[in-house]
Amino acid sequence: MSQDNNIKVVARFRPPNSLEKKSGGTSVIDLEDETTVGIKCDEHTGSFTFDRVFGPDTTQPQIYNYAIHDTLEDVFNGYNGTVFCYGQTGSGKTFTMMGADIDNDELRGIIPRIVEGIFSKIIESPPTLEYMVKASYMEIYMERIRDLLNPEEANLPVHEDKANGVYVKGLMEVFVSSIDEVYQVMRQGAKNRVVAYTNMNAESSRSHSIFQITIEQKDTVSGKTKMGRLFLVDLAGSEKVGKTGATGQTLEEAKKINKSLSALGMVINALTDGKSTHIPYRDSKLTRILQESLGGNSRTTLIINCSPSSFNAAETVSTLRFGMRAKSIKNKAKVNQDFSPAELKLMLKKTRAQCVSFQTYITALEGEVKIWRSGGMVESENYVTWDKVVGKDKPAAAPSTPSAKSSAARAGASTPRASMSRSSVSAGAGNAALQLSPTPNSMRVSSPTPTLLHESLMSEIGSRSGSPTIVMSEDEREEFLRRENELNDMVAEKDHELQASLRECALIREELEFLRNESQSSIKRSEDMSTEATQLKLELEKVKFEHKEAEMTIESMAEANRELTAETEKLQQQITELRNTASEDDSTDKEKERAERVAAMVNGMDSARDMSRHEADMSDLLRSLVEAGDDDSKKIEIIKRARRERDEALDMIQGKDDDIQNLNRKNSELAAKCADIDAKYEKLLIEYEEMLEQSIVADEQQSTRDNETINDLKQKLEDHYNNKIASQKSQLDMALSDLHRREEENSKSAEIIRELRSENRELAAKVEQLEEEKAKQENSAVVLGGGDVTAATEHAMLKEREMGIMRREMAQRILEYDTMRKSLMRDVQNRCEKIIELEMALDEQRSQNAQLNRRNPNQPQRMQLLEKNVAQLTLMQKELVVQNTDLKKELSLANRKLLARTERITYLETRLDDMNSQAEAWKRKADELQSIRNQDSTRPVPTSNNVLRFSRIAKPLRGGGGAAPPVVAEEKTSGRTSGFFNWGGN
Numbered sequence: 001m002s003q004d005n006n007i008k009v010v011a012r013f014r015p016p017n018s019l020e021k022k023s024g025g026t027s028v029i030d031l032e033d034e035t036t037v038g039i040k041c042d043e044h045t046g047s048f049t050f051d052r053v054f055g056p057d058t059t060q061p062q063i064y065n066y067a068i069h070d071t072l073e074d075v076f077n078g079y080n081g082t083v084f085c086y087g088q089t090g091s092g093k094t095f096t097m098m099g100a101d102i103d104n105d106e107l108r109g110i111i112p113r114i115v116e117g118i119f120s121k122i123i124e125s126p127p128t129l130e131y132m133v134k135a136s137y138m139e140i141y142m143e144r145i146r147d148l149l150n151p152e153e154a155n156l157p158v159h160e161d162k163a164n165g166v167y168v169k170g171l172m173e174v175f176v177s178s179i180d181e182v183y184q185v186m187r188q189g190a191k192n193r194v195v196a197y198t199n200m201n202a203e204s205s206r207s208h209s210i211f212q213i214t215i216e217q218k219d220t221v222s223g224k225t226k227m228g229r230l231f232l233v234d235l236a237g238s239e240k241v242g243k244t245g246a247t248g249q250t251l252e253e254a255k256k257i258n259k260s261l262s263a264l265g266m267v268i269n270a271l272t273d274g275k276s277t278h279i280p281y282r283d284s285k286l287t288r289i290l291q292e293s294l295g296g297n298s299r300t301t302l303i304i305n306c307s308p309s310s311f312n313a314a315e316t317v318s319t320l321r322f323g324m325r326a327k328s329i330k331n332k333a334k335v336n337q338d339f340s341p342a343e344l345k346l347m348l349k350k351t352r353a354q355c356v357s358f359q360t361y362i363t364a365l366e367g368e369v370k371i372w373r374s375g376g377m378v379e380s381e382n383y384v385t386w387d388k389v390v391g392k393d394k395p396a397a398a399p400s401t402p403s404a405k406s407s408a409a410r411a412g413a414s415t416p417r418a419s420m421s422r423s424s425v426s427a428g429a430g431n432a433a434l435q436l437s438p439t440p441n442s443m444r445v446s447s448p449t450p451t452l453l454h455e456s457l458m459s460e461i462g463s464r465s466g467s468p469t470i471v472m473s474e475d476e477r478e479e480f481l482r483r484e485n486e487l488n489d490m491v492a493e494k495d496h497e498l499q500a501s502l503r504e505c506a507l508i509r510e511e512l513e514f515l516r517n518e519s520q521s522s523i524k525r526s527e528d529m530s531t532e533a534t535q536l537k538l539e540l541e542k543v544k545f546e547h548k549e550a551e552m553t554i555e556s557m558a559e560a561n562r563e564l565t566a567e568t569e570k571l572q573q574q575i576t577e578l579r580n581t582a583s584e585d586d587s588t589d590k591e592k593e594r595a596e597r598v599a600a601m602v603n604g605m606d607s608a609r610d611m612s613r614h615e616a617d618m619s620d621l622l623r624s625l626v627e628a629g630d631d632d633s634k635k636i637e638i639i640k641r642a643r644r645e646r647d648e649a650l651d652m653i654q655g656k657d658d659d660i661q662n663l664n665r666k667n668s669e670l671a672a673k674c675a676d677i678d679a680k681y682e683k684l685l686i687e688y689e690e691m692l693e694q695s696i697v698a699d700e701q702q703s704t705r706d707n708e709t710i711n712d713l714k715q716k717l718e719d720h721y722n723n724k725i726a727s728q729k730s731q732l733d734m735a736l737s738d739l740h741r742r743e744e745e746n747s748k749s750a751e752i753i754r755e756l757r758s759e760n761r762e763l764a765a766k767v768e769q770l771e772e773e774k775a776k777q778e779n780s781a782v783v784l785g786g787g788d789v790t791a792a793t794e795h796a797m798l799k800e801r802e803m804g805i806m807r808r809e810m811a812q813r814i815l816e817y818d819t820m821r822k823s824l825m826r827d828v829q830n831r832c833e834k835i836i837e838l839e840m841a842l843d844e845q846r847s848q849n850a851q852l853n854r855r856n857p858n859q860p861q862r863m864q865l866l867e868k869n870v871a872q873l874t875l876m877q878k879e880l881v882v883q884n885t886d887l888k889k890e891l892s893l894a895n896r897k898l899l900a901r902t903e904r905i906t907y908l909e910t911r912l913d914d915m916n917s918q919a920e921a922w923k924r925k926a927d928e929l930q931s932i933r934n935q936d937s938t939r940p941v942p943t944s945n946n947v948l949r950f951s952r953i954a955k956p957l958r959g960g961g962g963a964a965p966p967v968v969a970e971e972k973t974s975g976r977t978s979g980f981f982n983w984g985g986n
């Protein structure tokens with residue numbers, strides 16, 4: 001499956017630029033046909049033939065369709081592909097590779113078209129095929145490999161191992177699944193390139209950029225895999241160093257910059273001169289990386305970009321010559337594929353058969369050796385040979401002759417590839433020699449054998465010790481070169497590791513510094529906070545102390561209050577006792593007075609009795625008057641006595657009338673007193689209400705504990721006043737009702753008295769009439785003498801009868817009067833008793849006060865003092881309550897502040913702990929990193945943030961629409977015709 005194929009060389013001439021036109025340059029080229037260009041200038045006159053020559057009018061699609069389209073097919077078929085652009089600065093390399101405008105279908109270059117072609121092909125391919133596309137982007141500047149997707153990696157080493165061949169170690173490969181993603185990768189690379197060059201004050205034209213696309217495909221049915229790798233290389237300007245005008249240090253730099261190009265030329269020379277057995281791939285990073293592309297496993301296209309102007313004729317000729325040389329390079333492209341399971345099984349079977357043959361051969365040889373060792377002889381015709389033991393038909397694979405071994409070493413090949421996973425299948429793949437053949441990937445260079453290494457070291461030592469120059473064999477020279485390259489690689493790798501370590505060290509140092517600062521500031525903050533906390537604690541202590549003091553003051557006040565309350569209660573008790581005593585005294589006095597009054601009343605009743613007696617006397621007189629008969633003197637005496645009795649009764653009635661009037665006066669006085677008491681009561685009520693209001697206001701302001709005392713006091717006062725008022729009110733009501741009753745009774749008594757008077761007057765009139773009649777009878781008796789005795793007797797009898805009738809009437813009337821009088825007297829007595837009771841109650845009230853005043857002359861003052869004290873205490877209590885409230889507020893505020901500070905302290909302490917633990921974790925991490933670094937020097941170094949944007953995860957794409965269709969980005973205009981760096985700016 002390997003094919004020998006020449007590098008395809010295409011020449012492209014750009015249109016003359018403004019500088020060339022200005023400088024009067026003329027065209028020195030003559031496009032004779034599609035493959036030949038004629039040059040006519042001072043440097044050279046003649047023609048050059050390439051695979052194709054494109055003139056200044058060539059479009060981008062024309063270049064792509066001819067030069068690249070097949071390469072894309074090759075890559076999909078599992079070949080490695082390479083496209084180089086070679087030419088002087090400004091000759092159109094970037095224009096060709098990237099194009100002037102990625103979004104312009106006419107102007108975009110080879111790479112965007114390839115990317116588009118890759119994804120179109122994936123879509124077109126059958127769905128049984130699974131693809132993975134990876135991209136990487138690097139540049140080589142002054143022999144240092146920089147990862148353009150991870151610019152921190154500025155000096156990547158080139159490695160070589162059996163599994164991977166030659167590769168750039170640590171180069172970032174990102175998985176891409178769409179055109180846009182590839183463009184993004186290109187833009188990011190271009191951007192990083194611009195930044196790097198701006199930092200270094202360098203020119204992009206002095207570096208080689210390599211855009212690498214790897215396409216892995218797997219047939220999901222057969223399990224077969226293929227891998228194609230495409231290198232798209234935009235080389236640095238190939239102009240001669242002298243033409244750049246560089247001197248001194250700059251010249252040295254320019255030489256170094258050009259080292260890769262020189263090495264490229266050397267490799268091409270070696271590959272094409274037909275004599276060289278050694279190809280100096282290892283002379284530069286560029287040639288090492290592109291080892292497979294030049295004379296190896298790759299389908300390679302070289303585009304040589306030239307100027308048509310006479311101004312750049314020398315460079316153009318040089319470029320054309322380079323192209324001519326490269327044209328004759330022969331590559332051996334092979335399909336990079338893994339074996340399918342069936343193939344692997346077949347190979348295994350063959351290998352096992354081979355092993356059996358080898359074992360048989362070895363056993364036979366060992367038998368022969370044994371004979372030789374035991375001093376025996378084996379005839380030459382009996383020598384063990386492969387043919388004899390295994391048979392002629394079996395493939396002779398294993399034992400290689402010394403000459404074969406040395407030739408293998410000369411060819412730079414080495415041990416057989418142990419890994420079968422990614423070997424290339426050569427034309428003789430079915431042969432057993434496949435396993436033992438040198439790696440088909442010529443990028444993989446083996447280690448030298450011990451003998452060769454020893455020899456090379458000896459010669460190296462000899463050359464260093466200043467001994468005469470030894471003419472080394474080709475093999476030795478090659479070994480030296482290889483060794484030198486290895487050492488260079490190791491140096492680059494170590495340099496890379498050193499750089500990474502330094503970066504990490506710097507990072508760790510920064511972190512350490514940051515942590516130190518943080519820790520210091522935390523400690524400072526913690527100290528500040530602890531100082532603050534101490535101050536707060538002190539303040540809190542102070543507040544607590546003040547609070548305690550205030551509590552003590554309140555307690556002492558409360559104690560004083562209690563004492564005063566107790567004193568007040570005591571006084572009140574005393575007052576109550578005094579009142580009780582007074583009331584007891586009063587009750588005694590009252591009883592006495594009552595007895596006196598009752599006695600007086602009884603006396604009054606005596607007068608009534610007198611009256612009754614008078615009446616009885618009157619009756620007796622009347623009776624005796626009747627009994628007296630004719631005894632006039634007796635009658636006169638009786639009448640005189642009756643008159644006296646009447647006068648006495650009249651006097652008595654007059655006295656009673658006066659008494660009634662006195663009683664009426666007293667009644668009015670009592671009414672006035674009642675009104676006075678009423679007014680006092682009203683006043684007291686108002687005072688009480690005021691006090692009550694004050695108490696309510698005080699109540700609201702005082703604390704609960706103090707309120708209890710005050711409330712008690714108030715309650716007591718209130719009860720006292722209420723009781724007092726109630727008793728006074730009831731007394732007043734009683735007095736008023738008594739007064740009304742008494743008035744009514746008085747009016748009744750007056751009525752009765754009036755009736756009695758009228759009856760008395762009637763009686764007096766009758767008595768007068770009787771006296772007159774008696775006198776008349778006496779006179780008539782004197783006139784008549786004894787003669788008319790009968791008539792007189794009759795008359796007397798008549799009179800007597802009349803007198804008897806009168807007497808009976810009188811007795812009846814007296815009886816009625818007596819009954820009425822008795823009832824009246826009873827009534828009057830009752831009334832008198834009531835009046836007396838009222839008077840006594842009033843007097844009792846008065847006497848109570850008077851007695852109190854008399855017995856406790858200082859009581860009112862004391863009461864006033866007590867009230868004043870209570871008022872003062874209330875005031876003090878109010879103040880204390882206010883103070884207490886303020887203190888409580890301050891305390892709660894201080895408590896809150898303290899709480900907040902404590903929380904803050906806790907938070908800071910936690911933070912400090914966190915930071916300490918973080919610092920410890922960092923330290924641990926640093927130690928771990930150090931140990932890991934010590935253990936594994938090949939550890940991957942951290943990548944920068946802009947790199948992480950790209951996917952490091954495989955994105956398998958399915959053929960036949962499994963992938964996203966290519967997206968055509970929006971059209972953009974660029975000021976530059978070669979837009980590579982413009983993308984980076986986007």
Ligand SMILES: Nc1ncnc2c1ncn2[C@@H]1O[C@H](COP(=O)(O)OP(=O)(O)OP(=O)(O)O)[C@@H](O)[C@H]1O
Pocket residue numbers: 013014015017056087088089090091092093094095096100204205235236237305976977978
């Ligand atoms: N075929 C072409 N048609 C039109 N313009 C072109 C062509 N080739 C190059 N140019 C223009 O010439 C200028 C230089 O081209 P370019 O930057 O590609 O050169 P270069 O070889 O890559 O230079 P350097 O080595 O400095 O990178 C650009 O402005 C580009 O647009």
